[in-house]
Amino acid sequence: MDDYPQIRHHGGDEGVTGSCHRLQLAEDRALLVDCGLFQGQDADADSSFEQHQVAFSVDDVLALLVTHVHIDHIGRLPYLLAAGYRGPIVCSVPSATLLPLVIEDALRIGFTRDKRLIERFLDEVDERLVALAYNTWHSLVDDDRHRLKVRLQRAGHILGSAYIEVDSLDRASGKQQRTLFSGDLGAPYTPLLPAPKPPYGCDVLVLESTYGDRTHEQRRTRRARLKAAIEGALENGGTVIIPAFSIGRTQELLYELEGLTHAAKDSRWRELEIIIDSPLAARFNKLYRELKPYWDAEAHRLVRGGRHPLSFDNLTTVEGHDTHERTVAYLASSGRPAVVIAASGMASGGRVVNYLEQMLGDPRHAVLFVGYQAPGTLGNDIRRYGPQGGWVEIGGRRIDIRARVESLTGYSAHADQHDLLNFIRRMSKPPREIRLVHGDAHAKTALKAEIDAWAQQVGHHVEVIANADPSQADRE
Known part of the structure; x- marks a missing residue:
């Protein structure tokens, strides 16, 4: 039996x-x-x-x-x-x-x-x-x-x-x-x-x-490293590309970026464009705001104090594909500092791949990984070979990695x-x-x-x- x-x-x-x-x-x-x-x-x-x-x-x-x-x-x-x-x-x-x-x-x-x-x-x-x-x-x-x-x-x-x-x-x-x-x-x-x-x-x-x-980095450490990566973009006139899944990680990053912007004494932070280039992430942001009763106590204190951790002045959302292509071209060539959060989180597809294709070869830019990169994904290859001055293949084209590559394990959504x-x-x-x-x-x-x-x-x-x-x- x-x-x-x-x-x-x-x-x-x-x-x-x-x-x-x-x-x-x-x-x-x-x-x-x-x-x-x-x-x-x-x-x-x-x-x-x-x-x-x-x-x-x-x-x-x-x-x-x-x-x-x-x-x-x-x-x-x-x-x-x-x-x-x-x-x-x-x-x-x-x-x-x-x-x-x-x-x-x-x-x-x-x-x-x-x-x-x-x-x-x-x-x-x-x-x-x-x-x-x-x-x-x-x-x-x-x-x-x-x-x-x-x-x-x-x-x-x-x-x-x-x-x-x-x-x-x-x-x-x-x-x-x-x-x-x-x-x-x-x-x-x-x-x-x-x-x-x-x-x-x-x-x-x-x-x-x-x-x-x-084990992960502590929250204070990861915030300091996130801040340092962005200040590097302010100095270099480059873009910090953050591959992130549309649900969960994107909203957590926005929460932290709003906090860093709010606390910054450097006026350049107020002018720094933080861009969500994902229509799906934008829709999830809306639903996250509607599900506010399920947020934690800290987030509720911010809202009561007049803060909006998922919707703030220097946050921009890119919707249509034409706007996306123009944004990629502009940031790749303009020298204007920016932070781009785009899917997919492992760079295995989605709009983030276009940013990587255009910017990986330029030392002004940085790629910041904030989550698990599974073996066999583009994200894992960049994380693995980037710090060694290696290369990856995107769209059948070899791209030498000259952009800075960093990983912040403290932002993992996993225990x-x-x-x-x-x-x-x-x-x-x-x-x-x-x-x-x-x-x-x-x-x-x-x-x-x-x-x-x-x-x-x-x-x-x-x-x-x-x-x-x-x-x-x-x-x-």
């Missing part, structure tokens, strides 16, 4: 993207947690369409639980529905507002630009969305076989992000288990968002490990090793099993060693699985 619940993986177990995890409650009942796209080194460039197809069974899936709306966590939603999934899409209230915009953008890029088809798909998604308040148990199933409840808690990664607790009872066996899926946990002191608080406890923890092998350990050890009832996902092999190995050392020190028995058992991984 099979021992349930079981955890299986359809992505995110062997890399940093494509998160998709199955909690099998019985042979004919399961939950799915996230369903994301593979990106960077995790993606198969030769058969991307085939890789993203949902070949696993969806007939037994009772619900899709969404931790947050980044594309590597929900980007396979169109494929999931195409495979026949007809159940609810459960997420937080802010995520229910943001998700349709993310999926609309994904459809336009990867599927179709047919407005009618997109609207029809979005209508179907809207019908399935179930928005849950934080810190409230919600019953999914309560019958003669199972009692199944879920609760969403703030994860501090992006607005609406959640870690998900699943409380399951098998009435036949009497077995009860609490399984926690971390999604992506945020770092403390992230602008706009309250830090995640660990729960009382769980039996099984599926934990992200993106930065399981390192670091110290934060991940605290999430575990601050539970009153720590888990007996931890499955590390959403990280490369080195990060998982390093985090496992730290967890094992802590468990031995406090006398707590825990099994840490750093690499999924191939028999439990379903990556068809």
Whole structure:
């Protein structure tokens, strides 16, 4: 007789993207947690369409639980529905507002630009969305076989992000288990968002490990380095190019830049153009402002004091493609200092690539990475080879990297090793099993060693699985 619940993986177990995890409650009942796209080194460039197809069974899936709306966590939603999934899409209230915009953008890029088809798909998604308040148990199933409840808690990664607790009872066996899926946990002191608080406890923890092998800079340090990078642009008459995802990182950067501008004594800061060159990011900014009740206490104090951290005088948004091309050409040649925030965050596509193509070869400019750069992406190549005076290929053309290249790890939206350990050890009832996902092999190995050392020190028995058992991984 099979021992349930079981955890299986359809992505995110062997890399940093494509998160998709199955909690099998019985042979004919399961939950799915996230369903994301593979990106960077995790993606198969030769058969991307085939890789993203949902070949696993969806007939037994009772619900899709969404931790947050980044594309590597929900980007396979169109494929999931195409495979026949007809159940609810459960997420937080802010995520229910943001998700349709993310999926609309994904459809336009990867599927179709047919407005009618997109609207029809979005209508179907809207019908399935179930928005849950934080810190409230919600019953999914309560019958003669199972009692199944879920609760969403703030994860501090992006607005609406959640870690998900699943409380399951098998009435036949009497077995009860609490399984926690971390999604992506945020770092403390992230602008706009309250830090995640660990729960009382769980039996099984599926934990992200993106930065399981390192610690981030402190907020004061990262702000000082961000300020120094921009002051370099003021002196050189150059542009600071910041590749950033449209949701989450862009808003955090704007928050910090508004604070630096407000506090600056140098009048040049008031004249410095801060440019968002992403129509999608502009739309997310609007939604972030509408979701102000979910901001943290610090942000609310700024608003009460008359500050507007996502909308200030020297902030400009570039909308149309023609304006974008003119902006790139102007900044590349004019010598006017500017900060440009543009997607994508790993420079794997989007408008930021045009800035990089025009400016990487000019020492007046700088590229500032503020988030994870997956192996196999242009961002990772620039971060790796730029400080050595290397080169990259963009659009079939070799470009020598003469622009300054810097990385600020403190602006990562992910918890670091110290934060991940605290999430575990601050539970009153720590888990007996931890499955590390959403990280490369080195990060998982390093985090496992730290967890094992802590468990031995406090006398707590825990099994840490750093690499999924191939028999439990379903990556068809």
